[in-house]
Amino acid sequence: MEPALAELKGRLGEIVDLGRTQTLLHWDLEVCMPPAGADSRALQLATLSSVIHERSTDDRIGELLDELEPYAASLDPDSDDACLLRVARRDWEKARRVPTALMAELAETQARSYEAWVRAREDDDFASFRPWLERMLELRLRYAECFAPYDDPYDVLLDDYDEGLTTEHVRAVFDALAPELVALVAEHASDEDDPWRGPFPIPLQERLARELLEAMGVRWDEFRLDLAVHPFATSLGPGDIRLTSRYTEDDVLSLFTALHEGGHGLVEWGSSPTLDRTPLAGCRSSTLHESQSRLWENVVGRSLPFWRWFYPRLQEAFPTQLGGVSLEAFHRAINRARRSHIRVDADETTYGLHVVLRFELEQELVHGRLAVREVPDAWNTRFEELLGIPVPDDRHGVLQDAHWSGGSFGYFPTYLLGSVVSVQIWERAKAALGDVEEQIERGELGELHAWLRENLYALGSKFPPLETIERVVGGPIDPQPYLAYLREKLGALAAA
């Protein structure tokens, strides 16, 4: 190997190690840390963030990249090394734009702000969270400023979640989706009660979640499943994937959370071993990540073939609660459109409108057209316009999600883009595998997993996400297959 390349890989490998360490600090904060540890944790995160930023912006990396330019030019552009050198340069140039002190301040404030959000949500007290949200917005705008000149500061924020994604991309997709989703909700939304009655004991739900994850391919010597207020999945290395979930005795939605987080986990797990300990390891695109959580949660996990397989097992686990509920009634209940307040509990059809709302508000905030103190009112007004029901309180409104506490403006759109892309990818998989629905009906998820691993997960972060999507589905992000998928599903439910 070129000596310069070996040195560069050594330096990048250390940055990956420190990044994974930072991931552990975050995972622990949400899963394990006693509440009184928050102050120390915020300082730990700030210090580690400084260290990572210093290492990521080291002059030596730039020198090595310059030295390696002729070598890079000699490589097949699809090779691991060519991709590595492209991404390493991009990362270095982006990191060099931002002062270390700002990165440390962001990290420390994020940790404190998260704790403030947890309390504010518990207490339904937006006022106590407001200063934190103001602070995070200000810090993220200062961050965006580091990349001036830009077309739109929101582009800078989006780029952190999906390289090359712009506000215009998002708007084009959302403008096509929003009126169609509103129309679908108007046509199909129902207020039927769920056909089941709980309680569904939580230990049993967890056991079933683990069974489903095992069927997806999860192995417990390489994965964990824990509780978290706001479920997430993360990777600390190729053999250390952490899923989280939450449970309520009222229903079995936790199974969908498990499928969702399991999807995220499989993406990380499937990254090619040749990419480990480089910036190409795992999937850094939020849209692609979400395409896989949604593919497993919704496209697979709310389909009739899936429940033809698993519903008997579910009824066996909960005989008094579900014995009298038919497969069709269950399938209908987990798929029908229904106006509700909480994004993560929303059905597939209304889900997109929850995201559109957040995208619109983020646009207003980032462009200074809306003050943080005005957000709850703006939320409640626009929510009712889009979803057609009033918001009873901020717990069921603006305080429901953790993202803004971390300043993750620009993240929400990737959820809906992920749903859109999930259907595009599913159609490719179906075409390639032929009888995938029959396999699912037999509880065999292995071939689907293998196809996704080979065609998507293995790529890690070698290519920018829009290019990866082009490679996998043969075209750009297209909302039409997603709309067709929803129309077909809702039409079938209405006809049944």
Added chain:
Amino acid sequence: MEPALAELKGRLGEIVDLGRTQTLLHWDLEVCMPPAGADSRALQLATLSSVIHERSTDDRIGELLDELEPYAASLDPDSDDACLLRVARRDWEKARRVPTALMAELAETQARSYEAWVRAREDDDFASFRPWLERMLELRLRYAECFAPYDDPYDVLLDDYDEGLTTEHVRAVFDALAPELVALVAEHASDEDDPWRGPFPIPLQERLARELLEAMGVRWDEFRLDLAVHPFATSLGPGDIRLTSRYTEDDVLSLFTALHEGGHGLVEWGSSPTLDRTPLAGCRSSTLHESQSRLWENVVGRSLPFWRWFYPRLQEAFPTQLGGVSLEAFHRAINRARRSHIRVDADETTYGLHVVLRFELEQELVHGRLAVREVPDAWNTRFEELLGIPVPDDRHGVLQDAHWSGGSFGYFPTYLLGSVVSVQIWERAKAALGDVEEQIERGELGELHAWLRENLYALGSKFPPLETIERVVGGPIDPQPYLAYLREKLGALAAA
């Protein structure tokens, strides 16, 4: 504040943050990490260890310390700042002796070696662990070499656990103890079976462990209690203390583990808030730490007053298992001398002999008089001489403890020194508090905790441990009160 002092404290604070982050990597490795995460974790530990070492040896710290010398000379030597400057200089000078590459290699090898030990212990396969032990010994000797010239390389290793402690100190105490302990065992050891019959369901044991910890003062918004193969306690900050324990259905020894780890936790928790995020935060002396785990576990937790309070509760929890066992029979069973193989399950009297064995073997290893491949035989032979029973296999012999897998030669002696010091401190507390045994009999542990906190825990690491002991007990480490304590306890059991 002096600007140089502010800068120094900032730098030292960052080193503390990174050290706590390293602690989390270790805690997680032992408590949470899926086994397949070991490779990535080893690299994370190595990289973070390099970062910490680089920061700890930065030229700038030396410059600041030089600049602050006149200021240090002007301070009350007992003041926090004077102690901080002394300890900071010592840490810096020690760290500068050791190459960063060696620190990283130690950290990485420790992590891999720990995993090898876990597997070797499970499989009773010393041969698979031998290369790791050889490697750790070699690395620790290379570490000791960094401090040449020395009187004894073992002194260098001891100094990492207790500043200023020497092989001669240890030998003087152990030479006084070993023959007396052998004589006490010869006189009092019994082979009586335990008077109870299990199983003791583990969830109930854990609930009782939590009750005991709460009585000691533990608050769950600042502490955690988890499972670990080899129980330990650690601190990630003043409001984030992590205890671990293990359970077997055969007996209730887990309650003593909880008291033991709880003692460690209280020491860290009680460190003065003025010392937080400095190298003086928490107790860095293994002997003093162990004095408190043993004080709570044994001096308090195996005393008759303690069980007069808690035994009715234990019987209530396990009515069929303990309903027919009298308080006196229970107290006798948890205190009587009994020859056994596993150090952490040993009674107070034989415990010291387990430590003496390890100290002797470590001496032989460090001075090259014993090869690693000879250790199992040497262990088995010397064990039988000291304890009077043969060793059935390496799981019950040389493979039982994690310490050597981490190269922690020099650590074991502090366990016995801690027992010795625990009795010296207990006598001081009893003299100061008067009716402390009556308080314990009423389940009131608060005054004892407060006295220990004020007189010991609050000091953190301001003074070298031998000086702290002098301040608290008015003299040096003295084995006689410990021997008197054992003689009295065993005599009372024999007379009963």
